[in-house]
Amino acid sequence: MRVLVFNAGSSSLKFGLFEGDRQIFKGSFDRFREGGCDLSFEGAEGPLEQGRAPHADLAAAIAAVPGVLAERGLDAIDAVGHRLAHGGTEFTGPARIDDAVIARIEALTPLAPLHNPAMLEGLRLASRIWPDLPQVAVFDTSFHLTNPARATTYAVPPAWRDAGLRRFGFHGTSHKYVAQRAAEALGQPLSDLRIISVHLGNGASACAVQYGASIDSSMGMTPLEGLVMGTRSGDIDPGAFGFLQRHLGLGVAAIEAALYSDSGLKALTGSPDMRDVEDRAAQGDAEAQLAINLYAYRVRKYLGSYAAAMGGVDAVVFTGGIGQNSASMRRRICDGLSFMGLMLDDDRNRAPDLSDRAAPQIQAQGSRVAIVVTETAEQLMIAREVRAMLQRPALAPRPVPVAVSGRHVHLSEASVQALFGPNYRLTEGAPLRQPGNWVAEERVTLEGPKGRLERVAILGPLRPRTQIEVSRTDSFALGIDAPVRNSGQLEGTPKVRLIGPAGTIETDGLIVAARHIHTNPAEAEAMGLSDGEMVEIEVQGADGRGLVFSHTLVRVVPGTVTEMHIDTDEANAAGISGHVDGAVVPHVQAVPRA
Ligand SMILES: Nc1ncnc2c1ncn2[C@@H]1O[C@H](COP(=O)(O)OP(=O)(O)O)[C@@H](O)[C@H]1O
Ligand SMILES: CC(=O)OP(=O)(O)O
């Protein structure tokens, strides 16, 4: 399947033609001005072509693409993919374009005024040029819809929140790709890593990718919040609005326009382009030096804050024009972070080889945190998503039995001895559906600063580490903020007191278990699922309280029985009592495992 992908930006149009993951042609038009723009074309084998094109704006550039492809005999295409910046809460994955989808995207356009208009224009033009081809939109925001409420909520009046004021985050396609790429480079599953992805292009954002899911990012409701960018301010005190209105008589529209287009590097130095800023700084220009310092400082603060948010960090990955090309900016950002185990190697940092999508590591010997540099591949990711959406086999839906887990603990040998006495062995009670698992006849008590939970079940067999799984409601009863985690991912989890008949222990390992599906290779294949992928599961409960559970992790292990595990809060919300089967929602896109 040949997929043409458009990434229309505020100031440039990039496109790529893909056959599978192979990019057989790519091009870009940028620096639009009166009388024309710059162009760059490159075929898989053909030479790089650079020069000027007569197109004065994006629409003219898009309209020229069919001719560019036809001249090279590449006009046979099967589908068109488009990058869209803002998809709100509605677009959890790619969307096949029709009039209704266009109307929904249009409604979100005021929230990304630099981006969505050009992208929408590209979409409309492409639909006219190729009316018979499927057109698919892939949204920057979708990847961040896993962010917890504490990351997405602004502390503002309820009426504002009801109107839709919340944080979204952007560059999701890029953060998802580079996080996967970093995991591959480190040879570890993405689902075991806490990664901070730092995308520094014209727009810039940082993202905390915890065990494969975005949990926070520096952009907010719009792509204005966060880091300093080419022409955008990033974080600014909202009190500035009143000040600017009272002292300079500026209206909201004028303030917004300036924050999007006349701020950032451009405001500090006159140029939005980091290459210019670095050149001037090297010549001793004090404004450019301040801009660079400020830019790096802001990124460094986000690294610290995301390390705190995830209870640690295993890798930082740099991408985007600045992140991948500016060794001095990476250096400045990383300086002074050895306190958190992050140390750059100057030689490796100087000129990492990024050819062929390489993702070299540039940390110093002994750095606990890996540092990776790689080129992002938004177009490639969009092509993959389009293909996956259009080619997903129409498999017969299969039921996924839902099992509700009440609060329980898994104990280590040492915890059993401490709670029940030396050489104590738990009494194996009722078997669970997963072969080899059972409920012990003994119970323990959990205690937190706010309260106790008595008679909590113990599940066997014993594990290397003690893990305590409660619901969100339980965590409030205890008075401890338990994070949502996959089983076994216990780094940085809070402590809780366990009380047994022979003793008491304080141990970390308190989590709200992330919902997941256990299955075996044969049934996974029959359902079209793969290990590590996230799916949506629809469950019809009692009293018309059905729910679609988003972001459900698939775990494929030989010998396991197919079963979805949710906790009691989730079950109550969906009206589940007694046996119920869930169904995989077919339209939602898989997140391929790194
Ligand atoms: N060698 C370099 N050193 C410093 N900055 C660079 C270098 N190459 C590109 N950049 C900067 O990268 C930014 C553009 O990033 P890019 O990711 O291409 O933009 P976009 O977000 O539009 O895709 C510009 O500020 C540019 O100056
Ligand atoms: C959302 C965003 O900022 O995108 P870009 O970096 O392409 O401007």
Ligand SMILES: [Mg+2]
């Ligand atoms: Mg960009």
